[in-house]
Each structure stands twice: as C-alpha cells, then as structure tokens.
Amino acid sequence: MTDLAHIRNFSIVAHIDHGKSTLADRLIQETNTVSERDMKEQLLDAMDIERERGITIKANTVRIEYTARDGEDYVLNLIDTPGHVDFAYEVSRSMRAVEGSLLVVDSTQGVEAQTLANVYQAIDADHEIVPVFNKIDLPASDIDRVAEQVEDVIGIDASGAIPVSAKTGEGIREVLEAIVTRLPAPKGAPDAPLKAMLVDSWYDAYLGVIVLVRVIDGTLKKGARVRFMSNGAVHGVDRVGVFRPTMQDVGELGPGEIGFLTASIKQVRDTRVGDTITTEKHGATEPLPGFKPSQPVVFCGLFPVDNAEFEDLRDAIDKLALNDASFSHEMETSAALGFGFRCGFLGLLHLEVIRDRIEREYGIDLVTTAPSVIYHVHMRDGSMIELHNPADMPDPTLVDHIEEPRIKATILVPDEYLGDVLKLCQDRRGIQEDLTYAGSRAMVVYDLPLNEVVFDFYDRLKSVTKGYASFDYQMTGYRQDNLVKMQILVNEEPVDALSIMVHRDRAESRGRAMCEKLKDLIPRHMFKIPIQAAIGGKVIARETLAALRKDVTAKCYGGDVSRKKKLLDKQKAGKKKMRQFGKVDIPQEAFISALKMDG
Amino acid sequence: MFFGGGTPSLMSPRLVARILRAADRAWGIGEGTEITLEANPTSSEAGRFRGYRDAGVNRLSIGVQSLRDPDLRRLGRLHSAAEALRTIEIASRSFDRTSFDLIYARQDQTPEAWRIELEQALSLNPSHLALYQLTIEAGTAFGARFDAGKLPGLPGDDRAADLWHLTQEVTQAHGLPAYEISNHARPGAESRHNLTYWRGGDWAGIGPGAHGRLTLDGRRIATETPLAPGEWLHAAEAGRATVHLPEDEPAEILLMMGLRLREGVDLARYDALGGPPLACLPELIGDGLLRREGDRLSLTDEGRPLLNAILSRLLA
Numbered sequence A: 001m002t003d004l005a006h007i008r009n010f011s012i013v014a015h016i017d018h019g020k021s022t023l024a025d026r027l028i029q030e031t032n033t034v035s036e037r038d039m040k041e042q043l044l045d046a047m048d049i050e051r052e053r054g055i056t057i058k059a060n061t062v063r064i065e066y067t068a069r070d071g072e073d074y075v076l077n078l079i080d081t082p083g084h085v086d087f088a089y090e091v092s093r094s095m096r097a098v099e100g101s102l103l104v105v106d107s108t109q110g111v112e113a114q115t116l117a118n119v120y121q122a123i124d125a126d127h128e129i130v131p132v133f134n135k136i137d138l139p140a141s142d143i144d145r146v147a148e149q150v151e152d153v154i155g156i157d158a159s160g161a162i163p164v165s166a167k168t169g170e171g172i173r174e175v176l177e178a179i180v181t182r183l184p185a186p187k188g189a190p191d192a193p194l195k196a197m198l199v200d201s202w203y204d205a206y207l208g209v210i211v212l213v214r215v216i217d218g219t220l221k222k223g224a225r226v227r228f229m230s231n232g233a234v235h236g237v238d239r240v241g242v243f244r245p246t247m248q249d250v251g252e253l254g255p256g257e258i259g260f261l262t263a264s265i266k267q268v269r270d271t272r273v274g275d276t277i278t279t280e281k282h283g284a285t286e287p288l289p290g291f292k293p294s295q296p297v298v299f300c301g302l303f304p305v306d307n308a309e310f311e312d313l314r315d316a317i318d319k320l321a322l323n324d325a326s327f328s329h330e331m332e333t334s335a336a337l338g339f340g341f342r343c344g345f346l347g348l349l350h351l352e353v354i355r356d357r358i359e360r361e362y363g364i365d366l367v368t369t370a371p372s373v374i375y376h377v378h379m380r381d382g383s384m385i386e387l388h389n390p391a392d393m394p395d396p397t398l399v400d401h402i403e404e405p406r407i408k409a410t411i412l413v414p415d416e417y418l419g420d421v422l423k424l425c426q427d428r429r430g431i432q433e434d435l436t437y438a439g440s441r442a443m444v445v446y447d448l449p450l451n452e453v454v455f456d457f458y459d460r461l462k463s464v465t466k467g468y469a470s471f472d473y474q475m476t477g478y479r480q481d482n483l484v485k486m487q488i489l490v491n492e493e494p495v496d497a498l499s500i501m502v503h504r505d506r507a508e509s510r511g512r513a514m515c516e517k518l519k520d521l522i523p524r525h526m527f528k529i530p531i532q533a534a535i536g537g538k539v540i541a542r543e544t545l546a547a548l549r550k551d552v553t554a555k556c557y558g559g560d561v562s563r564k565k566k567l568l569d570k571q572k573a574g575k576k577k578m579r580q581f582g583k584v585d586i587p588q589e590a591f592i593s594a595l596k597m598d599g
Numbered sequence B: 001m002f003f004g005g006g007t008p009s010l011m012s013p014r015l016v017a018r019i020l021r022a023a024d025r026a027w028g029i030g031e032g033t034e035i036t037l038e039a040n041p042t043s044s045e046a047g048r049f050r051g052y053r054d055a056g057v058n059r060l061s062i063g064v065q066s067l068r069d070p071d072l073r074r075l076g077r078l079h080s081a082a083e084a085l086r087t088i089e090i091a092s093r094s095f096d097r098t099s100f101d102l103i104y105a106r107q108d109q110t111p112e113a114w115r116i117e118l119e120q121a122l123s124l125n126p127s128h129l130a131l132y133q134l135t136i137e138a139g140t141a142f143g144a145r146f147d148a149g150k151l152p153g154l155p156g157d158d159r160a161a162d163l164w165h166l167t168q169e170v171t172q173a174h175g176l177p178a179y180e181i182s183n184h185a186r187p188g189a190e191s192r193h194n195l196t197y198w199r200g201g202d203w204a205g206i207g208p209g210a211h212g213r214l215t216l217d218g219r220r221i222a223t224e225t226p227l228a229p230g231e232w233l234h235a236a237e238a239g240r241a242t243v244h245l246p247e248d249e250p251a252e253i254l255l256m257m258g259l260r261l262r263e264g265v266d267l268a269r270y271d272a273l274g275g276p277p278l279a280c281l282p283e284l285i286g287d288g289l290l291r292r293e294g295d296r297l298s299l300t301d302e303g304r305p306l307l308n309a310i311l312s313r314l315l316a
C-alpha cells in the first residue's frame, strides 16, 4: 500500500490523434516501467483492431513509478483514453477514477471538438488540468497560437502549458514533474470500510472477468470476500494487482490506488460499471454516487450472407458481447434476410469495429442493414413503444405521434468552410444554437436529430471541409416531429431491410436518392426492375433498372479445362455476394451504400 | 481434322502432307473427312494454299478480324484489309469451303459502319463466318490498356446488344444464320470439328499445348500436353507428351457448351453425367428465354444473347 501523499492519478485526454498514446509510451519509457526490448509504439493499443487502425478504442491503465526532483518516490496511475467521439464514455468513466487530466493538444492542429468536450468533462469531474502542447518537433507547430486558442475557446489558463514532443521525448521530464507538483494527491481513509469503484471490466479466457477498480476508502485484500453493492452478489477475491502494463499481483490496494481484482466472475454482465465494491462483513452502508452505464444509440441488423452461418454468428456475437458491455444484441428475423441479430452500438465507428471483427476474426460475411436510432412511438391508447427497427413500425393509424432523439453537436471549423458546414447542418434539419469565432476558426453549435447524423454526417463533414473540421456531440433528449416510415420496393416487393424512418419533408428527396443509388448498385437482370420508395401505400419516388440485354461469352471452344472451369465458376460465383429477394439479387453492400447521401 | 492454334499456315505443304499420311496410317482418314487449316491473310501464306489443297486440306479458316485498316492496326494485326480481301479471293479459288472471322463492337464502331462491313464480308460469299464481339479480358494486354483508360469508344451494354441483333438480322437475311453464339454458316457448312466441342464429343489433341477429350472405359478424360515446343518434343519422343486429367463437372460443362448451339443440348445426357437439378428451368422457359422439346433444351432468340446470365441462374 502506498501512502496517499505519494500517489498521483490522471487521465490523458485529447482530440483524436493528438498523441495521447504516444505520450503514454514516453511516460512508460522514461520511468523504466517496461524494458527496452518490450517497448513498441502505442504500446497500450494492444487490440488488433487498434493497431491496424492506429486508434485507441479501450481506455488503458498503467502504474508507473517516478522519483521526482524532490527526491521522493511516487506512484503514478495513468489512464490513456480514446479520442473518437463514439468512445467518449471510456473517457468519462476513466475521469471518475482519477484527480487530474493531462490535456494534450496537437500544437500543429490546435483546439478541436473533442479537446473541448474532454475539458468540459474534466472540469465537471473537478479535475486539475495540465495542458500539454504536443508535436513541437514538427515545423508546423505553433505554440503561441495554440495557447491563445486554449485561453479564448476553452477559457482556461495556458501559461503553465508544457511543450513536448511525444515522439522525441522532449519535455517529458517536465510533464512528470508537473504531475507530481501540480496534480492533487488522492484523499481517502485506509481504516474506513472498503469502498472501491468499479471502473471497467472485461473478460479473459483464463482468468474470467477482470475488474478494474479505484479504491476510495479502506483496503482491498486478496482472499477477502467482497460484495457488489448494486446487486448484492458476493465473491471471493482471487487476485489483486496492478497493470505495469501487464498484470502484476500485489497483496492489497489501499485508498487512492487503481488496480484489478479477479473473483471467478463468469460474465461481464454480472459487473456493473460505476458499482461500489465493499467487504462482505463490516462493509460500507452507502454506495458511491456511481455513474450511468453507456447506452447504445445506433441500431442495425447483422445477418449472415449465408443463412447456414447463423449459429456461427450467434457464437461470435456472444463472445464479443462478453467483452463489450456497451454493445447490445437480440435475435431478429427478416422476411428477406432470414435470421440475424438486431445490435446496438455507441456510434458508427463502434458498429464498424464490431462488424469488422465478426467478419475477420470469425470469418462470417455479413449483410448490415440501415442503421437506425431509437424512436419513441406514442400510440393512441397512451402507450409508448421504443422503436429500434423501422420494420417493426406499428400501423400508422394507431400511432398518435413519434419522437426522435436530438443531439447537441459542436463543430470547429476554419472560416473558409463555415458556409459548407452550415449548409450541411441545415440540410440535416439542424437548428443553429451558437456561432462564435476564435481567430480564423469558427465554433458552431447545432441542435440536430440524431438520425440525420448517425449515418454519414461525419463522412460528409470531413469531405466538405477537406478534413479540417472536428465534431463532437451529446444526446440532449427527445422531440416530436413529423416522422414516417419509408419502404423500398424492389420489383414490387418491399425489402424490409431497406426501410428507414425519415422526416416527411425529406422523404421525397431521400427516396429519390435511394432509388437512384439502388439502380446503380443492383446489377441488371434479365427483366426490367422497378425500384420504388413508398410511404404507406403511396409511391413517392421511382426508378426503373433496365433489363440486361447482352451477357454472353463470344469465344468458347474446346481446349483448356481450367479456363472453362473458370468461366463456369465465374457464372456461379457472382451470386455469392448477393441476397435474393424474389427474383432479384441484391449485392450485400447495397444495404448500406443505398443510404449514403451525396449532399 | 483441324490444324489450328499458333500459325499452322507457316508450315510447308509438304509437312502437312506428311502429317496427314501419318494420321491416315495410324487411324485411317475416311472419305469426306473435314480437314481444316487455320491461316493468316498474308500473301506469303496465300501462296501455299494450293499446296495445302493438294496435300489433302479441304477447308480453310482465315483470321481476318476486320476489313478496315485503322481497326486492324488497333487490333494489333500486321495485315491490311486489301491483303485480307485478296487472301479470301485466293482461298475460294482453291477451296470449296472457306471461313473467316471478324471482330465487331470495336472502338467507335457505329451500327451503320458495321452493317456495311458485314455486308461486304457476305458479298465475298463465304460458306462460314465467325463473328465475335470484342471482349476485354482481364490479364491480357487489351485488358491492361482498357483499365488504363486507353480504349475509349468501346460500346456499352446497350450498343453492344444493338450490334448483336443487327448481326443476327443481316446474316439471317444472307442465308448464314448463327448455328452457335458466334458462328454462322450456310446449312450443312457448319464446322464439323468445332461442333465436336459444343456437342461434348471426343477429340484427340496433338502437339504442344493441345488439349483433348477422350472417353476411356466409359469415363471422360481431359488430356493436356506441354506448351513449350521444345519440352513437348522431348516428352513426345519419350512417349509421355500427353497427361490425362479427370474432367471436373462434366455435366455443367456439357450444358455450358451445348446451349451455345442453336440445336441445344440433350438433357438426358446431362442427367446421365450427374448434372445437378435445374431448378429455374420452368421459370426461364416461362420467361421465353429457353425452349424445351422432349429432352432437347435450347435458347430462344431472346435468350441467346443472355446465355451467361441464364447459366448462372440454371447452375446457381
């Protein structure tokens, strides 16, 4: 157990790619936590998908030991957090476990949307904030400009900001000193009843569930019997330890310390993030305030391209869900797609990551249906249905009104692209709430319907601003609007997997765009195919895919077996990546591509 | 008998005569056997035509490809249109049966231009014509140029279909209907050799890179030989030039080849070869794309240009 005065706990927060994980590397290296041999870039981004995409998805905790200039030895617990907005929840819960934050700002980029969002969270959590201006090794680095932005846009003092290069290691010592001298030591009473905050948990095939805890009061000991206060479950603690960054056992964890416990827990679902862990006997009576679990906001159907792989898909989804409590799933059947799952995600990147992992790690080809948000459908009889899937929309004559989720979106963008951003937000039914300038950059705040953002808003934003805009959002609540279910009929048959909820005023243009897209996405068949968008029974847009007129191999004589076989296989193979709807084959990518909007 | 692939018209007539004598000794060449030789339309080759006839060749197949000089250059051919016309002329003096090929759906080719060129070809009075639509295949020099955007003006699906229908109409009117997707003949002048391929018959493939099909002990075998002439020669002298391979999916291949013919394919034979059930058959017949008379299955005029799409439904 370390005495409180010699502990410092902090999270590293920043906008995407501003260098959090690289800074964590340098802190780990400078304190000799990991041998030179085991060191690698973004050491903490251990998941395949993190390494491949070069981003952090899960927050990671590491304990490092530092001998400060005052000659004292300190224990520092750092938490490296993800920058992408989908994983904002990882940041917020990490902040609950620590007293301070290193706010990393890329000095070649300046303050971005997630910089802001993270600062506000840190202020909310009563954190001491140390600004760190990174990437000073790059010629484009401009510390004065960034300092100005931090003061103007965020409104915090930038005089103590530390210029560093997480790449070369310049300034790292200063960061370590600032952690010790400027961040507060944690408080807590070692002899009080145990109160440990459950910060995170994940599944390990050998150890069962691993629980990340922050001890607030009392002492967590190996062998103790502990109670999870939310559900009263009692477990015997098998192991107690810390991450360096590999798991290292310690006998106990005292107040202010961050580490793990294992207790033969079988499912992540049995551990609730934000829960309070105490001892079975003489435990605490009042739990810690806790925090809200994350809620999935984007839903879509995942179906195997090959129906025979449904059981494999179930297996894959069960395994992934073991480790990711923010991902929800339930079985779904679709007239067109057969058996699959309706899954909920934190955002589109989260969706993509899960889909990628199922396809790659489990080798299952998937059809992904149109992403949707949760609508509140208020019925005439006074009841309310939470609608996750447009296919389940009740008979409209029984519906009184529909509400949709709204968000507050903050966008930072250089002046020259402001017009395009305003137009984009306007087109997506946004209501402008604020517009301010800091130097040559604008900050706009919009109230937007989540369903207009969920799908391709971020892609569109990136493309209209050449990647110079940044974007963050928070859910604000539900509001009633004129929403309808739009169906797509291919060859006169409704394709449920293509149904979407849409604002009545936008229905014609969305419908037309989808029909045009599908016309390009569906290959010609031997007959002409009408493609229609309809609300109720009324067709609001229509395209016709002309019939295929010629598809024949010109030359085909005796000869080469393998050539002939190739020709034959080609004729059979085209079908594999398609789903059949009546007589029409629809390529699997069509279900997502049809929804992309160009404007 | 068929001398083809590569450029057999570079052979001396004497060599052709010796090969035919050897074949006659080995198997006996019957009266009226079709003996075809493939030739290029150059004057030096045309000079040997009479010699080939005297050696026993009775049918000539000439790789003309186009009767327009700019197109010949674009197709990478070395001969001119004038040479092609002269070669056809010379050939028809020595042979009762000549055939030549043309490639259409070329860059910037209008239906009108093709009609004129095709009618010019028919006016030369061939008994057999092969008319191929230009196909850009991945992995060929053409494919690479196409991918690099260097082949502008190729017809899209719709114009290619128009050209196809025009071709059917013009050849029909001149008494040379298609008996196979791309092959046209006066009735009775069909290439007997090529019919063997489409009817799933047996043939022996001899020489470097030759493929064959034999039925041995009731089993159908594909044969193959080394492609490099030196290697083949070596193997042939050692008596092991030909390798036997089992033919994969013989029923499917029978269907794929047989449907190319106007006469169609024998479904009883397809079944006997263990072909999978053709679930979409009634639907495709109902849609007017296929026709069934007893065990004969054939494409209708509507179905013919859609063969690949039909096969992928039949065999899905």
Ligand SMILES: Nc1nc2c(ncn2[C@@H]2O[C@H](COP(=O)(O)OP(=O)(O)OP(=O)(O)O)[C@@H](O)[C@H]2O)c(=O)[nH]1
Pocket: A014, A015, A016, A017, A018, A019, A020, A021, A022, A023, A042, A054, A055, A056, A057, A081, A082, A083, A084, A134, A135, A136, A137, A138, A164, A165, A166, A167, A168
């Ligand atoms: N030149 C230079 N590049 C840096 C520096 N710090 C980080 N980078 C690079 O910036 C990119 C992003 O770095 P990361 O450490 O992964 O950023 P991050 O903030 O952890 O990113 P997310 O976790 O995805 O939000 C990588 O290519 C790093 O090599 C620096 O000081 N100088």
Ligand SMILES: [Mg+2]
Pocket: A020, A021, A022, A045, A055, A056, A081, A082, A083
């Ligand atoms: Mg990172």
